[in-house]
Amino acid sequence: MSLFSGLDALLLARAQFAFTISFHIVFPAFSIGLASFLAVLEALWLKTGRELYLNLFRYWTKIFAVAFAMGVVSGIVMSYQFGTNWSVFSDKAGPVIGPLMAYEVLSAFFLEAGFLGVMLFGLNKVGPRLHFLATLMVALGTFFSAFWILSVNSWMQTPQGHSVNAAGQFVPEDWWAIVFNPSFPYRLVHMLLAAYLTTALVVGAVGAWHLLRENGNKGARKMFGMALGMLAVVAPLQILAGDAHGLNTLEHQPAKVMAMEGHFRSHPDGAPLILFGLPDPAAGEVRHAIEIPKLSSLILKHDPNAPLAGLETVPRENWPPVPVVFWSFRVMVGLGMLMLGLGLFGLVARWRGTLYTSKALHRFALAMGPAGFVAVLAGWVTTEVGRQPFTVYGLLRTADSASPLAAPAVAASLLAFVLVYFAVFGAGVLYILKLMGHAPHRGEPDLEIGLPIRTAGVTPAPAIDPARMQPAE
Numbered sequence: 001m002s003l004f005s006g007l008d009a010l011l012l013a014r015a016q017f018a019f020t021i022s023f024h025i026v027f028p029a030f031s032i033g034l035a036s037f038l039a040v041l042e043a044l045w046l047k048t049g050r051e052l053y054l055n056l057f058r059y060w061t062k063i064f065a066v067a068f069a070m071g072v073v074s075g076i077v078m079s080y081q082f083g084t085n086w087s088v089f090s091d092k093a094g095p096v097i098g099p100l101m102a103y104e105v106l107s108a109f110f111l112e113a114g115f116l117g118v119m120l121f122g123l124n125k126v127g128p129r130l131h132f133l134a135t136l137m138v139a140l141g142t143f144f145s146a147f148w149i150l151s152v153n154s155w156m157q158t159p160q161g162h163s164v165n166a167a168g169q170f171v172p173e174d175w176w177a178i179v180f181n182p183s184f185p186y187r188l189v190h191m192l193l194a195a196y197l198t199t200a201l202v203v204g205a206v207g208a209w210h211l212l213r214e215n216g217n218k219g220a221r222k223m224f225g226m227a228l229g230m231l232a233v234v235a236p237l238q239i240l241a242g243d244a245h246g247l248n249t250l251e252h253q254p255a256k257v258m259a260m261e262g263h264f265r266s267h268p269d270g271a272p273l274i275l276f277g278l279p280d281p282a283a284g285e286v287r288h289a290i291e292i293p294k295l296s297s298l299i300l301k302h303d304p305n306a307p308l309a310g311l312e313t314v315p316r317e318n319w320p321p322v323p324v325v326f327w328s329f330r331v332m333v334g335l336g337m338l339m340l341g342l343g344l345f346g347l348v349a350r351w352r353g354t355l356y357t358s359k360a361l362h363r364f365a366l367a368m369g370p371a372g373f374v375a376v377l378a379g380w381v382t383t384e385v386g387r388q389p390f391t392v393y394g395l396l397r398t399a400d401s402a403s404p405l406a407a408p409a410v411a412a413s414l415l416a417f418v419l420v421y422f423a424v425f426g427a428g429v430l431y432i433l434k435l436m437g438h439a440p441h442r443g444e445p446d447l448e449i450g451l452p453i454r455t456a457g458v459t460p461a462p463a464i465d466p467a468r469m470q471p472a473e
Contacts, residue, residue, distance in 0.1 A: 012410040013085040013402050016417060018384075020078045022377055023421050027071030029376045032146055032192065033199025034064045035139040038119075040226075042132050055441035056219055060203075063435050065120055068112075070428045074421075085410060089391050089401035096162055096170045096178060097152050104148035111141035143192070150191055154184035156392050157383070158252045170392070182252055186245040187383075193238040194379065196230065197339060198372025203227040204342075205369025206436045208362040219440030221356050228346030228355065228365070235340040242336070243299070250300055253393060255314045256386035259325040261296055262286040263310040270294035271308040276330070279323045284312065286326075318389065325386045332378040335371045342368050 038057055045053035079101070082090045118126060118134035126134070155161075161177030162170045172178060207224030210217050250257045258264075262274040264284040273295035277286035294304035301308070311319055342364055349355045387393055391401045 009405050009407040009410050010399055010402050012407055012414055013081075013405070014398070016085060016410065016414040017078075017081055019414065020074065020081065020417060020421070021380070023425055024071065024074035024078050025376060025380055026373045027067050027074060028142070028145065029191075029195045029198045029373065030202065031064060031068045031071055032142040032195035033197075034060060034067065034202075035135075035142045036196070037199055037203065037226075038064060039132075039135050039139045042135050046128055046132055052218055052222055052441070056223055059219070059438075059440045061120060063432055065116075066428060066432050066435070068116070070425055072109075074425070077417075084413070085403050085405065086391075086401055087403040089396065092169050092396060092401075093156070093392060094169070096155060096172055099172075100148055100152045100155075100179070104145055104152075108141045108143075108145035108148065111144065112138055115141070146191055146195070147188060150188050151179050151181075151184055153383075154187050155179075155181050157181075157187075157387055158183040159392050159395060164395075170395075183245075183248055186241070186248045189241045190238070190245050190379075193234055193241055194372070194376050196234050197238060198376060200227045200230040200234065201339070201342075201365075201368050201370075201372040204231065204365045205367075208365040208369075209436075210439050211356060212359065212362050212366070214439065215356065217439060223440065224362075224365070225350075225355060228343065228350070231339060232343035232347050235336070235343045239336060239340065242333075247300065253386070254309065255311065255318060256320060256325065256382075257300070258309070258311045258314070259320045259322045259386055260329040260382065261300075261308075262289070262322070262326050263296070263308060264322075265310040265312055266308065267297070267310070268307045270298075270305045271296040271300075273299065279326045281319065281322050320386045320388045325382055328378045328381040328385070332375050332382060335375040335378070338368060338371060339375075 038060055041053050041057040041060070044050070045057060115134040115137040118131065119138050122134065123131045155178055158181045159170070160181050161172065161174035163173050165171050203223050204227030207220045207222075207227060210220035211224060214220070246257065261271070262277060262279050263271055264279075264281075264286070270293070272291040272293045274286055274289050274291045277289035277291075279286050297306040297308055298304045300306075311322070345361055345364060346355065349358050349361050355361070389398050390396060391398050
C-alpha cells in the first residue's frame, strides 16, 4: 500500500463519497419520476379500460424494479461512509441529521417496501383498484424519500434551528426550522422537477428508438407522446424553479454563486454574464471570457445596473473550487436549454401532425435520453462542490469532518468501490438497456369494454355480448 502513501486521505475520502453518490443519485432521480409515470399509466388504464396503458405499465414496471433495487443498494452502501470516512461529522451533526434520516426510513422506505411487492406481483391477486393504491403508495414513498434526504442536505447548506453544545455538537432546538430551512423548498422543487425531466427524457428516448425501427407501434407512439408532452410542461417550470433557487443561493451562499458566475472581482455598476471562459483562481480572473454585459445583474438582481460582489470579498481559504463549479453549472444550464428546445420541437411537431413521423425529432429525443442523468450529476456537483470548504456551511469545515484514517486505508476502499460498482451496477444498467430494447406491445383492439386484462399471467375479463348484456359463452 506504499503506492498510496503520498496521497491525501481527505481528498480520497471526498473522492470516495463523490463516486458513490454519483452512482446512487441517478437511480432515485429516475425512479422518482418513473413511479409517478407508472401511477399515471395505471390511472389511465382504470379510467379508459384501454389495454395499451396496461401493457405500458407492465413494460415500465420491470425497468422500475431493477432501477429501484440498484438505488436502494447503492444508498445503503453510501450511508456507511458517514461512520467510516466521516465519523467526526457524524458525531458533531448526528443529533440533527440522524433523526431526519431515520424519518426517511420510517416513512419512505417502509412505504415503498410495504407496497412494492403488491405493485409488482399483485394485480390479479388484490384487484385493479387496490393495486392502483399500492402503486400510488410506492410513488408517494419516493416523494417522502426525496423530502427527507433533501431536508438533510439543505440543512447542511443553510443550517438553522440548532445550538452548539460544549462538545461542539449541533443540538436541535427547533425541528420545524431545521426541516424547513431557507433553501429546502427550492431544492425540493428543483430536484423533483429534475426527476420528472430525467424520466421524461428516458421514456421519450425509448419511444423514439422504437418509432425509428417501427413507426406504427402504438405503445411506442403513446409513450413518446406522453414524454414529449411532459417535457414541454416541466422544462419551462424547471427554468423558473432554477432561477428562484439561484436567488435563494445568492442570499445564503453568495460565494457559491460567485464561483458559478466566475465573478472573481466585484462589479459596482452591473455584472456581465460570462458564457464561457477559463477560470484562473491564481490570477483571479476568467481568461478568454465570452460575456454579455450586465446580464448577470439582470438575472440575479432583476436590475442590469445592480452591483454584485466578487470573490475578492471572501477570504481565500473560503473559496470553493471555482473551475469545477463554473463548468458544472454551465453543463447543467446548457442541457436545460436543450431540454427546452426538445420540448418546443415536440410541440411544433404535434401541431403540424408530425410527432410520430419526424425522424429528426426522434433522433433528437434519442440523443437526449441520457441528458437528464448528466444534468442531475452536474447540478449535484455544483451544489456540493460549491459548498466547499464546509460540510455544514459556515460552521464545520470539511477538513475537520473526516475520520482520522491513513491514506492507504481510504484508497483501498475506494479502489474496491470502483471495481465492485462498475461490475455490479454496470451489469444492472446493461440489463435495463436490454429491457428497453424490447419493443412494447404493438397495438390493441379498437373497441374495449370494461377493464380487460389480456397479458400473460392475468386472467382475461369475459367478453360482453351487447345483445344479452351477459358474459358470452
